[in-house]
Every structure is written in structure tokens, then in C-alpha cells.
Amino acid sequence: MKLHPVDVKTLTPEIFQVFGTQNALLTAGDKTACNTMTIGWCQLGRIWNLPVCTVYVRPERYTYQFMESHDYFTVAILPAGERKTMQVCGTKSGRDVDKIKECGLTLCYGAGDAPFFDEAEWVLVCKKAYVQDMDPACVVDQVHIAPYYGEKGGWHRIYTGEVVEAYTR
Ligand SMILES: Cc1cc2nc3c(=O)[nH]c(=O)nc-3n(C[C@H](O)[C@H](O)[C@H](O)COP(=O)(O)O)c2cc1C
Numbered sequence: 001m002k003l004h005p006v007d008v009k010t011l012t013p014e015i016f017q018v019f020g021t022q023n024a025l026l027t028a029g030d031k032t033a034c035n036t037m038t039i040g041w042c043q044l045g046r047i048w049n050l051p052v053c054t055v056y057v058r059p060e061r062y063t064y065q066f067m068e069s070h071d072y073f074t075v076a077i078l079p080a081g082e083r084k085t086m087q088v089c090g091t092k093s094g095r096d097v098d099k100i101k102e103c104g105l106t107l108c109y110g111a112g113d114a115p116f117f118d119e120a121e122w123v124l125v126c127k128k129a130y131v132q133d134m135d136p137a138c139v140v141d142q143v144h145i146a147p148y149y150g151e152k153g154g155w156h157r158i159y160t161g162e163v164v165e166a167y168t169r
Contacts, residue, residue, distance in 0.1 A: 001108050002118050003167040008051050011122060011166055013077070015044055022080050025089055025120075026055055028066035028073040030113040036099060037063045038090030041156075042075060044124075044163075051163040053126045056134070056156035062094040067159055072114035076123045085119075110165045122168040126161025133157050 018024070019042050027036040043054040053075055057064050067073055078085060085103040092099055100107065106118040110125035117123075134155045139145050149155060 002169060003108065003120060003123060004169075006166050006168050008124070008163050008166040011168065013044070013122065015042075018077055022077055022082075023086055023090070025076045025078065025086075025117065026057070026063060026073060027076065027115050027117070028063060028070050029115055030070060031109060031115075033066075034100075034107075034115040035063045035066050035094035036089055036105075036115075036117075037061055037094070038086050039075070047160065048129070050129065052129065052160050053124050053163050054158060054160040056158055058153045058156050060153055064157065067157070070112070070114075071128050072110075072112035072125060072164075073128070073159065073161055074110065074114050074116040074123055074125050076116045076120035078117070078119055079121055082119065110167070116167070120167070122166065124163045125165035125167075127164050128159060129162045130160040131157065 019040060023038050023040045024042060025036045026039045027034060029035055039055055041056045045052060057067055088103055089099050107115050108118050109115055114125050136155060
């Protein structure tokens with residue numbers, strides 16, 4: 001494996017930059033089956049004195065099933081040049097194609113057999129700590145949500161995971 005484990009406190013990602021440009025691969029499952037998809041929405045921070053990563057998944061995603069059935073998930077940032085992979089994993093569904101094979105990604109496994117990819121620049125392995133559906137009634141300013149819901153799809157489920165492992169090059 002090209003990646004090696006690091007203390008999460010030493011990671012200094014440009015998160016506002018990364019999650020608007022490179023985006024990330026969200027992966028869940030185990031050694032028997034898994035799925036990955038591109039995500040653009042992510043938060044990194046701290047709650048309950050834990051380092052955490054929060055992701056948002058619509059129920060219609062195939063990845064959602066793996067997020068529900070497994071305790072761990074991973075968030076992997078690929079190098080900026082991996083645009084084709086991000087496009088394939090963000091437009092095709094694992095129900096129809098083996099995206100990992102199509103993109104030539106190399107599977108590795110972390111805590112809880114959580115799958116991630118050796119091609120990543122850095123990876124967070126997360127253990128689910130809090131799960132909640134987004135509630136339309138809680139939206140304060142409708143202007144932010146107008147482009148994302150209605151015909152575009154269902155309301156996201158929010159998954160906050162404790163970052164239990166971090167890997168980098
Ligand atoms: C740049 C980009 C960012 C995305 N971010 C998210 C996201 O944060 N949450 C989500 O549910 N879907 C997101 N998607 C859509 C999924 O990646 C896409 O629907 C994917 O095909 C789902 O694959 P699956 O059915 O195999 O899970 C994003 C797509 C792109 C291209």
C-alpha cells in the first residue's frame with residue numbers, strides 16, 4: 001500500500017478548496033461487497049471531543065444501502081488530476097456498473113474492514129457516531145436549498161463519523 005497511517009491531528013487539508021474542486025470518494029461496505037460515490041458535501045471538525053467527519057447521502061444512492069448496513073465509512077481525496085474517476089463515480093451507479101473496476105481503483109481496508117483506495121492523497125476512516133435525516137422544517141433560508149431538492153431528489157441523510165484512522169502519502 002502506498003498510503004500510510006498518520007495522526008489525524010497532523011492533516012492540514014484545504015477543506016474549503018478540496019470539497020469544491022477535487023471532491024471526494026465516499027465508500028462503505030467490507031471485503032465482501034462495497035460501493036463508492038463522489039461527494040462534494042463534507043464537514044470536518046470536532047464534536048463530543050472527537051475528531052469527526054460528516055457526509056450527506058441521498059436515500060436513492062446505492063451507497064446509502066452500504067452506509068446503513070455498515071458501521072464504518074471512508075472519505076478519500078484523490079489527486080486533482082483524477083477528474084474522470086470523480087465524474088464516473090459521481091454519475092454512474094454501482095447498481096449498474098462496477099465503478100471501482102472501471103476506474104482502476106485499488107481497494108485497501110482500514111478499521112472495521114472499511115474500504116478505501118490506494119490512489120488517494122489522503123483518507124479518513126470513520127465510525128458512525130450520529131445519523132439523522134435532514135429536516136426541511138429546519139431550513140432557515142430557502143434560497144440555499146432551492147437548487148437541490150424537489151425534482152433533484154430526496155433529502156439527504158446526515159452521517160457523522162468519528163475519524164478513527166487517517167492515511168496519507
Ligand atoms: C461533484 C459531485 C458531488 C456529489 N456530491 C454528492 C453528495 O454529497 N451526496 C450525494 O448523495 N450525492 C452526491 N453526488 C451524486 C452521486 O455521486 C451520484 O448520484 C452517484 O452516481 C451515486 O452512485 P451510487 O448509486 O453508486 O451510490 C455528487 C456527484 C458529483 C458529480
